[in-house]
Amino acid sequence: MRTAPTILHLDMDAFFASVEQASKPSLRGKAVVVGGLGPRGVVATASYEARVFGVHSAMPMAQARRLAPHAAYLVPRFGFYRAISERVMELLHGLSPLVEPLSLDEAFVDLEAGGAAWDERSARLAGVRLRTDIRTVTGLTGSVGLAASKMLAKIASEQAKPDGLVVIEPGTERAMLGPMSVRTLPGVGPATGDHLRRAGITTVEEIAEAGEDELVRLLGKAHGHGLYAMALARDDRPVVAEREAKSVSVEDTYDVDIHDRLRVGLEVQRLADRCVRRLREAGLSGRTIVLKVRRYDFSTLTRSETLRGPTDDPGVIREAAARLLDSVDTTGGVRLLGVGVSGLADYTQEDLFAQAAGERADAEGPVEEPAVAPVEERPALAERRWPAGHDVRHAEFGHGWVQGSGLGRVTVRFETPDSKPGRVRTLRTDDPELEPADPLPLVLPRPEGSRGPDGGAGAVGSRTVAP
Numbered sequence: 456m457r458t459a460p461t462i463l464h465l466d467m468d469a470f471f472a473s474v475e476q477a478s479k480p481s482l483r484g485k486a487v488v489v490g491g492l493g494p495r496g497v498v499a500t501a502s503y504e505a506r507v508f509g510v511h512s513a514m515p516m517a518q519a520r521r522l523a524p525h526a527a528y529l530v531p532r533f534g535f536y537r538a539i540s541e542r543v544m545e546l547l548h549g550l551s552p553l554v555e556p557l558s559l560d561e562a563f564v565d566l567e568a569g570g571a572a573w574d575e576r577s578a579r580l581a582g583v584r585l586r587t588d589i590r591t592v593t594g595l596t597g598s599v600g601l602a603a604s605k606m607l608a609k610i611a612s613e614q615a616k617p618d619g620l621v622v623i624e625p626g627t628e629r630a631m632l633g634p635m636s637v638r639t640l641p642g643v644g645p646a647t648g649d650h651l652r653r654a655g656i657t658t659v660e661e662i663a664e665a666g667e668d669e670l671v672r673l674l675g676k677a678h679g680h681g682l683y684a685m686a687l688a689r690d691d692r693p694v695v696a697e698r699e700a701k702s703v704s705v706e707d708t709y710d711v712d713i714h715d716r717l718r719v720g721l722e723v724q725r726l727a728d729r730c731v732r733r734l735r736e737a738g739l740s741g742r743t744i745v746l747k748v749r750r751y752d753f754s755t756l757t758r759s760e761t762l763r764g765p766t767d768d769p770g771v772i773r774e775a776a777a778r779l780l781d782s783v784d785t786t787g788g789v790r791l792l793g794v795g796v797s798g799l800a801d802y803t804q805e806d807l808f809a810q811a812a813g814e815r816a817d818a819e820g821p822v823e824e825p826a827v828a829p830v831e832e833r834p835a836l837a838e839r840r841w842p843a844g845h846d847v848r849h850a851e852f853g854h855g856w857v858q859g860s861g862l863g864r865v866t867v868r869f870e871t872p873d874s875k876p877g878r879v880r881t882l883r884t885d886d887p888e889l890e891p892a893d894p895l896p897l898v899l900p901r902p903e904g905s906r907g908p909d910g911g912a913g914a915v916g917s918r919t920v921a922p
Contacts, residue, residue, distance in 0.1 A: 456688075456689065457567070459567070459573060459575060460575055460578050460622050461566040461567040461603070462564070462566070462604060462605055463550075463563070463565075463608060464561075464599070464602075465547065466598050466600075466609075467543065467596075468597060469503055470559065470560035471536055471560075472502035473595050474532075474535065474536055474897070477594050477595060478535075478856070478894060480870050480871075481870060486510075486523050486525065487502040488501050488502070488505050488519050488528050490516055491516060492528055493708075495515075495709075496515075496516035498513060498516060499531055500512055501526075505519075509522045529844025530842035530844050532846075535894040536560075539593055539595070540559040540560065546585060546588050550564055550569050550571040551564050551565050551566055551571055553565035554694070555694045555695050565694035566578055575624055578601045579622055582620045594872075594898040596617065596618040598619055599611075600612030600615055600620075600622075601620070601623070602623040603625045605692050605694065607623050608623075610639060629687065633659055633663075634660065635659050636657065636659075637651050637661075640682065640685045640686065650673065659686050662682060662683065663683070670682055702745070702795050702796060702799065703796050704795025705726050705730050705733065706726070706792060707792055708749075709790055709791070713788060716785060719785050723792060727769065729794075730795060731767060731768075734767045739800065740765035740799070741765055741766070741796035741797055742764060743761045743796065743797045744761075744762070745758070746758045746759070746779035746783070747791070748792060749790050750787055750788065751788035751790060758780075759779070841884060842857060843857050847892050849867070849889050852869045852880060854871050864883065865884045867879070872898075
């Protein structure tokens with residue numbers, strides 16, 4: 456363990472929902488829920504105003520609507536979230552070469568490795584400066600935890616939420632952890648927590664008092680040893696700059712079970728194409744094609760096929776996925792489909808087409824075009840559904856976002872991130888002057904060399920921040 460709190464954990468506050476509030480003036484200070492809006496959708500993120508009503512991530516959307524019927528329910532804009540995340544990660548890389556992203560809105564940083572901090576005081580200053588820079592660049596807030604280990608830094612950032620900074624000074628860890636719930640420790644979920652509770656163990660201090668042998672007896676060797684070490688605040692895991700991806704996959708859950716076998720096949724082809732796009736964006740290829748099918752009765756089947764070498768060829772992956780689908784009975788209906796690629800590599804083998812298509816004659820030409828054509832025709836219809844929360848532009852009224860649509864009508868609120876709450880208008884879904892638009896930046900560009908007010912991140916350890 457280190458002798459200074461030079462490991463930083465950043466967690467952006469209610470990231471997706473905060474982006475939507477910053478983008479839409481009329482939603483600021485109001486309950487916002489982002490996620491899938493269909494009958495089987497789940498909550499991706501809820502704003503703090505929505506959490507007051509009990510709404511939380513991974514909750515079924517139908518339950519969220521019952522708890523907070525007056526909240527704004529929006530479809531995620533992942534491309535926009537990713538662009539903002541990249542700006543935040545750039546700030547983190549300015550502090551250290553050792554940045555370990557956990558998701559779009561969360562990362563560890565080794566401040567010592569970048570020379571940004573070497574003791575408690577310099578670590579605090581780095582944390583304050585980071586939060587100020589994040590607000591300046593994105594207009595959003597993030598919570599920062601600083602400690603001598605990754606586990607403690609993450610616990611500190613959780614204590615700092617929302618919009619604060621907490622430092623756990625070396626030497627105080629055991630006293631701080633002792634009264635906390637066992638659920639505070641990584642890897643202790645509901646099942647493990649209940650198992651420990653039945654054994655009379657509910658706090659971290661009680662884990663330490665139980666002893667390592669008792670924990671091994673209760674939880675098994677690997678889990679017992681690890682949990683005992685964490686209860687004693689022992690965590691020597693380094694910040695890892697590059698996390699090697701094990702697989703790339705995409706999946707969709709359908710509002711209504713799909714029974715038509717032809718439609719199932721088309722969906723698998725579409726998912727295969729999306730998976731290829733992700734592979735190529737990451738500069739990867741893979742050897743093993745995986746198909747996931749969740750049927751009407753919630754039973755989930757997984758089928759896989761390993762090729763002779765890695766590929767990112769869409770024809771190869773589509774045909775392999777189609778062959779895997781042939782081995783699955785979908786007559787009762789399908790509620791989820793997924794296509795993935797594992798056994799990843801950073802190169803491709805150009806002669807793999809034959810292993811998916813058979814030894815075809817060259818005269819047949821590439822197989823991409825026939826398979827792509829019917830799949831590519833579909834998005835034109837989807838665009839006219841006007842997803843709630845997505846950006847639009849009207850020739851007369853300007854930029855806005857969709858509040859809802861149905862029965863041939865779409866309701867749009869016309870406003871921008873730097874405007875006052877805008878007016879709402881109802882238009883025809885086929886209005887020729889209405890079209891999808893790209894999101895507008897949350898923060899207007901500042902003059903070169905300017906920055907926000909010094910100390911704008913507020914007092915260290917505070918849960919509130921001056922605007």
